[in-house]
Each structure stands twice: as structure tokens, then as C-alpha cells.
Amino acid sequence: MKFTKMHGTGNDYIYVNGFVEKIENPSELSRKLSDRHKGVGSDGLVMILPSEKCDFRMRMFNSDGSESEMCGNASRCVGKYVYEKGLTDKTEITLETLAGTKVLRLWLNERKKVEKVTVDMGVPVFDAPSIPATFEQWPVIRYPLPVGEDGIYEVTSLSMGNPHAVLFLEKIDELNLPVIGPIIEHSPFFPNRTNTEFVEVVPGGLKMRVWERGAGETMACGTGACAAVVAAVLNGVADRKTTVQLRGGSLEIEWNEESNRVYLTGDAVTVFEGETELEN
Numbered sequence: 001m002k003f004t005k006m007h008g009t010g011n012d013y014i015y016v017n018g019f020v021e022k023i024e025n026p027s028e029l030s031r032k033l034s035d036r037h038k039g040v041g042s043d044g045l046v047m048i049l050p051s052e053k054c055d056f057r058m059r060m061f062n063s064d065g066s067e068s069e070m071c072g073n074a075s076r077c078v079g080k081y082v083y084e085k086g087l088t089d090k091t092e093i094t095l096e097t098l099a100g101t102k103v104l105r106l107w108l109n110e111r112k113k114v115e116k117v118t119v120d121m122g123v124p125v126f127d128a129p130s131i132p133a134t135f136e137q138w139p140v141i142r143y144p145l146p147v148g149e150d151g152i153y154e155v156t157s158l159s160m161g162n163p164h165a166v167l168f169l170e171k172i173d174e175l176n177l178p179v180i181g182p183i184i185e186h187s188p189f190f191p192n193r194t195n196t197e198f199v200e201v202v203p204g205g206l207k208m209r210v211w212e213r214g215a216g217e218t219m220a221c222g223t224g225a226c227a228a229v230v231a232a233v234l235n236g237v238a239d240r241k242t243t244v245q246l247r248g249g250s251l252e253i254e255w256n257e258e259s260n261r262v263y264l265t266g267d268a269v270t271v272f273e274g275e276t277e278l279e280n
């Protein structure tokens, strides 16, 4: 099987051309190849597939094999992949995902390489059953969530196609994410688990660490950065157009006031091309 290793702001996935490669069990393959010691090493696997209603379809699997509805960083890399490999010559591309159709806008440099991509991430969703979450009232803003022996953390929760819990804290560098992350990920308030963003308000924007559902701490999360800005606006601590600094770099987010849509802009980088043998 041929694959391409790519990253968006350090959030790295293995990209497979599903027009050519037929994968029987992408969930199991993701678990295997994502292993950083015994596999290729990644936060998961992304299948690029034909679509009946859009230019392309994306399926995204976390490193634990679970399938997510949406991935912001992967969407940008899919845009770069399909353009630079000649699967399309469009610079505005529609992408079918489990969270609906997303529109990608490619930004080319003078050598016609994709330097960055803007993704129209759609509108944030606040009603708890759609997140899904079991809070009785919404929007969920600074809800005191019990987090194991660590006590109570105030969470703002919403869906960007996938579930998010956003916490505003001071000094996020000092947090022990491998302890707090899994407790919130598996909280009974989130029946399908949740991604969790730990956000510090800093001069010029937001600084964020993320514990991703199904992958643990990653260098960046696109849907998470969008959720963080929406939550920050609701909490009155950021502007609608904000830079989010992550461990893997920065993302530009705009929650447009007129359309209510969220736009994510960031890099898309090819790391290497590879080939691996698929066991039966």
C-alpha cells in the first residue's frame, strides 16, 4: 500500500488514496500504522475517497482506531494532497465528511504548491444532544464538571462536527494532560467521549494544548482550535478573529458574525512518501 505522511501544524496522519488502494479494515490499519515504535507513527489514518455529492470524501481514523466525524488539520492536508497529486485542478474543493460538506480554499505559492488552506468548518453546534453530551441546559458555558480527584473544572462545550470541551486555565504548560485528559475524555457527560482543549488567554490571542479523543495529546487540533475561539468569544475573552498558538504552530480562526460560520486557516505539509505491506 502506498501512503503519504503529512502534517497540519504538527498533527500528523497517514494519507491513503482510496481511489487506488482498497483497505478492508481502515480502523485496524490505523491502530497498527499509527504506532510510533512498531508502525509508521502518526495521530491516525486518513482515507481520500470518491464521493457522489462532493469532489472528494474523507474518512478519518484516530490512532486508537475510532472514526471521527471531522478533522480540521486533515482536511487541509487532503486539499494539498488532491491538488498536488493532480486529482483535481480546482483551488476550491468540496469535501464530504461525516460532519457534512466542507469547502476548502487552497492558497498557492508562485511554484503552484499549496502553502496554506482555509476550511469553511460550518456553524458551531451548542445543543447538548447534538454534541453529544448529557448537560440539561445549553449553551454549556463554564459548567462545573467533576474531574476525578482533581476536583471541578469549568467547561464550555460545543460541537464542530465532533465533540469538544474547552477549559480556560492559567499556565497550561504545567498541566498533567495524561492524567486530566483521559478523565474528561471518558466523562459520563460525553457518551461518545470528547476532545478537550486547555486554553490560556495570552497577548494577541489564545494558547492551547489539546487532549484528543482517541489519540491523546497531539501537537494541534483544527476542530479544537475552532471550538476554543468560539468558546472564548462566548466567555468574552477573545475576538472573533483570533490566532491560536499550539505546540505545533499557529492557526488562524475566524468565527464570522454575519454567517455564524467558522473559518480555519493553516499550513499543510508533506513529510514523506512511503509504501508498506498489508498483512492478510
Ligand SMILES: N[C@@H](CCC[C@H](N)C(=O)O)C(=O)O
Pocket: 011, 062, 067, 068, 069, 070, 071, 072, 073, 074, 162, 163, 195, 212, 213, 214, 215, 218, 220, 221, 222, 223, 224
Ligand atoms: N486533530 C483533528 C481532530 C481529529 C479527530 C478527533 N480526535 C475526534 O475523535 O473527534 C482536528 O484537527 O480537528
